[in-house]
Amino acid sequence: MxxxxxxxxxxxxxxxxxxxxxxxxxxxxxxxxxxxxxxxxxxxxxxxxxxxxxxxxxxxxxxxxxxxxxxxxxxxxxxxxxxxxxxxxxxxxxxxxxxxxxxxxxxxxxxxxxxxxxxxxxxxxxxxNAPITVNRVRATHMEHVYDFYKPDLSSEFPTVDGKISIECYLSALDCCYERYCKKENRPDVSFDDFDYFCFHSPYCKLVLKSFARLCVNDYFLYSDKEQSDSKYPDLVPFKNLNLKETYFNRELEQAAVKCSKTSFEAKTLPSLMIASMVGNMYTPSLYGGLVSLLVNKNAESLLGKRIGMFSYGSSLASSMFSLQVSKDAGGVEPLLASxxxxxxxxxxxxxxxxxxxxxxxxxxxxxxxxxxxxxxxxxxxxxxxxxxxxxxxxxxxxxxxxxx
Amino acid sequence: MxxxxxxxxxxxxxxxxxxxxxxxxxxxxxxxxxxxxxxxxxxxxxxxxxxxxxxxxxxxxxxxxxxxxxxxxxxxxxxxxxxxxxxxxxxxxxxxxxxxxxxxxxxxxxxxxxxxxxxxxxxxxxxxNAPITVNRVRATHMEHVYDFYKPDLSSEFPTVDGKISIECYLSALDCCYERYCKKENRPDVSFDDFDYFCFHSPYCKLVLKSFARLCVNDYFLYSDKEQSDSKYPDLVPFKNLNLKETYFNRELEQAAVKCSKTSFEAKTLPSLMIASMVGNMYTPSLYGGLVSLLVNKNAESLLGKRIGMFSYGSSLASSMFSLQVSKDAGGVEPLLASxxxxxxxxxxxxxxxxxxxxxxxxxxxxxxxxxxxxxxxxxxxxxxxxxxxxxxxxxxxxxxxxxx
Known part of the structure; x- marks a missing residue:
């Protein structure tokens, strides 16, 4: 750290x-x-x-x-x-x-x-004329909760309820993702639509779980149930659960981590380089993820690609949005060089x-x-x-x- | 208060x-x-x-x-x-x-x-379709100073250097006003161009001085010196002063207050109703000035009018901008009624x-x-x-x- x-x-x-x-x-x-x-x-x-x-x-x-x-x-x-x-x-x-x-x-x-x-x-x-632009659709979820906050002004330390904070993070992710998909005006957006995905990273394991959570959302939200059953066979045993009651369901989490493993390694793992070496950075954490992704990819694997971004701040404010990498290597290469x-x-x-x-x-x-x-x-x-x-x-x- | x-x-x-x-x-x-x-x-x-x-x-x-x-x-x-x-x-x-x-x-x-x-x-x-819109030109002045700030987190009270704070406020006003006039692309903007003017109001006397300060600026900045001498005869004795060294010049201040009195009473005094009754409100203070102005004027005297706004926050951030009241009574009257x-x-x-x-x-x-x-x-x-x-x-x- x-x-x-x-x-x-x-x-x-x-x-x-x-x-x-x-x-x-x-x-x-x-x-x-x-x-x-x-x-x-x-x-x-x-x-x-x-x-x-x-x-x-x-x-x-x-x-x-x-x-x-x-x-x-x-x-x-x-x-x-x-x-x-x-x-x-x-x-x-x-x-x-x-x-x-x-x-x-x-x-x-x-x-x-x-x-x-x-x-x-x-x-x-x-x-x-930026090499990376912000796409138009943004989905936000804000709520009055007390998960992590700093009300004791005489101290540098926060007041934290760790368990509530994980639930708040994951439920905000669910909420933003469902809203984002709706705003895209396509009923069946899935995380396949994102080439890469960066998350706010309090610790890397939560990001692994978050990526798996997108997979759970895709499974539950996809309109063609037969198709989603065949895409995520490991999640079929959980099909009758209420999504909102699964934040601490270890079995579902393990199944989702398993079936999203390949995608996670391709789309999100490259964004965790800095987080795995320096830990959480708080406000810069999500953007450290973006920097890590850019550092770990060459221009060719970035040009024209879409990067999902999930930002979370406790107590709580959260947004999902996406970035578009330019198709013009002349803009992207100097950024990577820098x-x-x-x-x-x-x-x-x-x-x-x-x-x-x-x-x-x-x-x-x-x-x-x-x-x-x-x-x-x-x-x-x-x-x-x-x-x-x-x-x-x-x-x-x-x-x-x-x-x- | x-x-x-x-x-x-x-x-x-x-x-x-x-x-x-x-x-x-x-x-x-x-x-x-x-x-x-x-x-x-x-x-x-x-x-x-x-x-x-x-x-x-x-x-x-x-x-x-x-x-x-x-x-x-x-x-x-x-x-x-x-x-x-x-x-x-x-x-x-x-x-x-x-x-x-x-x-x-x-x-x-x-x-x-x-x-x-x-x-x-x-x-x-x-x-x-708002009854009041924000005009395009905005002039900002921000600077690293310590006039009023709240570094002692164990206390509700601020740390204040009152004299520096007045100088900071007035110099920020000068700076924003000169910049605003330049951005308007007319060499000789004067406060006559504003029908009304609202200021951040720590206390009403500072607003009186601030309005007078605009008059001093007009006198010093106006390109036709002969015309400005004849417009502000009371300020002629001060014509060789350096504007930046006049923040605590009592004689100049009194002369400026005198020659701007009529304008002040027409353009700014109506905006001081709430400030004179409840004192400073900090962030809402400038907007309490706007509310006061609207309450004290009928629709006819507001339609199509331009309201100057000067916002100041210590230590310091400041902006000058202007609002345009719609010419359509159908929008303004419901606002006044509310x-x-x-x-x-x-x-x-x-x-x-x-x-x-x-x-x-x-x-x-x-x-x-x-x-x-x-x-x-x-x-x-x-x-x-x-x-x-x-x-x-x-x-x-x-x-x-x-x-x-």
Whole structure:
């Protein structure tokens, strides 16, 4: 799992990815007309992370950048992405790019949930003539529940009901998938219609189960029962069950995992590379899935392909949508090239033994919400171009530096 | 100033205004396709207020409602409004209405800033064929500063540098106004081009100064210096000043207030009714200004008129945009009629002496972030149809009731 010491926080992570993206793509500061941050890592209840990122733009004089922060658990990045593409399609679009930033630093108290924490940030450049576009159909399910939430403001840790959270995730997936299929105006959409499928990934096993769940949905929803029986013989014994009562049916789950195994390995497994190496990243998790898929496929196997996306944020907000990869290799190949350093960057991670991880998290817990605060961790583990916290002053004002 | 006791919180205020709007306009729950909340009142760092509002929609089965929460101080409502109108203009719009909710409960510790707190919520219905539309030109200024922010998560109170905050507000106004005029592609836009002008209103005197500041800008920016000297003779003595160094120039301010008095009374004073009676409302403040203006004008004096809007959120995010009132009385009159109960609702407020206010705020301070918590305030002061907090359970889960 990824984590950070007291030299990094939600501001520094987002500063790092925005600055790196602009440098990598050689985009000028003045070319950005919108920047929105999706995060559930609230270190200030009023000031947005977006305003902190404005310090990158100040020297250029471009302060005319719409968008602030958007929040609902791991869904904030998707809300920011939707807002950005809507802007570009509106009469208010001024011809410039939008930047969407998803970032989080999530920690748990010592115990079984601790390894489901994580940290990461992803910046996305949104604009016209993109190599990947967002298809028109979006299906959303939002509901007032309490599965994972952060009501104790004096603590960095969330309040979680793990069992309810899995049920919420899977039922939101069911709901979005059924709605998505209906909106496609084809009675018998199946996951075969997607070439690839990325999921929000709290942990990889839930994604395996989620993919199998799509197969269960296909079996239950397909109108020609004879055909679906012959396609999914392993699911026939479960045909009389009520779909809504099967979230914890181990036998059905195992049968569905078995009959969807080949499809899962082809369509979704390539999207789990980053998640399997750094764990959950919260808002960026789904987009880490997309990056993983792109890194693991060559242009030929991506051109013209349709990628299903399922975004979930606890308590809860969820959407299913799909991306269309351009048929034009001239657009897709530069995108893949720009992601070419991901494997070597993953390789360059610093591994720490659990005992050190525990010590670092204890120090972070002790310094939570403290001002003034002087971080003590060494800068040596930070790669070139990474922003880091210099200090929190007595008025809680944070200043940052950047590794050369 | 408006405030609430322990029976109301950001959830209950937003539940109240959304439910009331739907009932008043006789809009079905299924007719809403987007709902976004702008707030800086964070009582959960991950779960959005939007998801709490989904309990109103659940019985109807409509859970397909995009949008979550958006945050940057008092600017969140404007960000949510921009996002809603962008959605309606995009290919992702599905023909349904959007709801934009701006709400806050803001308190200060005992001391001179305490009366600048406030509480309120406003819900706006966004859709096609609207009696008021958003014009295409928008000018934004965002910057990384620390004027008013809420970094101490263990406290309900903000961290404020009052003097910097006034300078930030006025310089953001300058910046947005100059940018707005440039984008209008007319070199000599002046505030005469706006029939009315609403401002974010932390307190009414700042709005008076802000209006005067537009006059100062017009004087300094107008290309024909002779004409501007003759239009603003009182400002001629200040003509050699650097505009950026005049934020605390009392003489200039007084001269500008004097020469803009008539315009201020015609264009902006009618928008200060609610602000002068309930004080600041934070995110809803600017929209309370719009409501006040509409309530104080008849259809005839509004038809075809252009309303300037200046939104400011500390630390900081700001935008200037304008609204166009339809020339069709058939659309505007029902809107005005639907606001007809505002004066009687303001009249029906319960006034409390400062000592009781202090006691109530002390109780709120003591119960901040507590779980379980049982509110003790009487329900008698809550008007019909108001939602209230029943309890916070040991897992911080909040339940609400509604006054009959």
């Amino acid at each position: 990824g984590f950070c010491n007291d030299r990094e926080d939600i501001h520094s992570l987002c500063l790092t990815v925005v600055q790196r993206l602009l440098e990598k793509k050689k985009i000028g500061y003045g070319e950005i007309g919108r920047l929105e941050v999706g995060t559930e890592t609230i270190i200030d209840k009023s000031k947005s992370v977006k305003t902190v990122l404005m310090q990158l733009f100040k020297p250029s004089g471009n302060t005319d950048i719409e968008g602030v922060d958007t929040t609902n658990a791991c869904y904030g990045g998707t809300a920011a992405l939707f807002n950005a593409v809507n802007w570009i399609q509106s009469q208010f679009w001024d011809g410039r790019y939008a930047l969407v930033v998803a970032g989080d630093v999530a920690v748990y108290p010592p115990g079984p949930a601790r390894p489901t924490g994580g940290a990461g940030a992803i910046a996305m450049l949104i604009g016209p 992601l070419g350093d991901i494997p070597s960057r993953l390789e360059a991670r610093t591994a720490l033994p659990p005992a050190e991880f525990t010590t670092i998290l204890k120090a972070k817990e002790d310094s939570y919400n403290k001002a003034p605060y002087q971080p003590t961790a060494s800068l040596d583990t930070l790669t070139s171009g990474t922003y880091y916290l210099i200090e929190v002053d007595p008025q809680y004002r944070r200043t940052y530096g950047r590794r050369p | 408006g405030f609430c006791n322990d029976r109301e919180d950001i959830h209950s205020l937003c539940l109240t205004v959304v439910q009331r709007l739907l009932e008043k306009k006789k809009i079905g729950y299924g007719e809403i396709g987007r709902l976004e909340v702008g707030t800086e009142t964070i009582i959960d760092k991950s779960k959005s207020v939007k998801t709490v509002l989904m309990q109103l929609f659940k019985p109807s089965g409509n859970t397909d409602i995009e949008g979550v929460d958006t945050t940057n101080a008092c600017y969140g409502g404007t960000a949510a409004l921009f996002n809603a109108v962008n959605w309606i203009q995009s290919q992702f719009w599905d023909g349904r209405y959007a709801l934009v909710v701006a709400g806050d409960v803001a308190v200060y510790p005992p001391g001179p800033a305490r009366p600048t707190g406030g509480a309120g919520a406003i819900a706006m219905l966004i859709g096609p 606001l007809g109960d505002i004066p009687s609702r303001l009249e029906a407020r319960t006034a409390l002496p400062p000592a009781e206010f202090t006691t109530i705020l002390k109780a709120k301070e003591d119960s901040y972030n507590k779980a379980p918590y049982q509110p003790t305030a009487s329900l008698d002061t809550l008007t019909s149809g108001t939602y209230y907090l029943i309890e916070v359970d040991p897992q911080y889960r909040r339940t609400y009731g509604r006054r009959p």
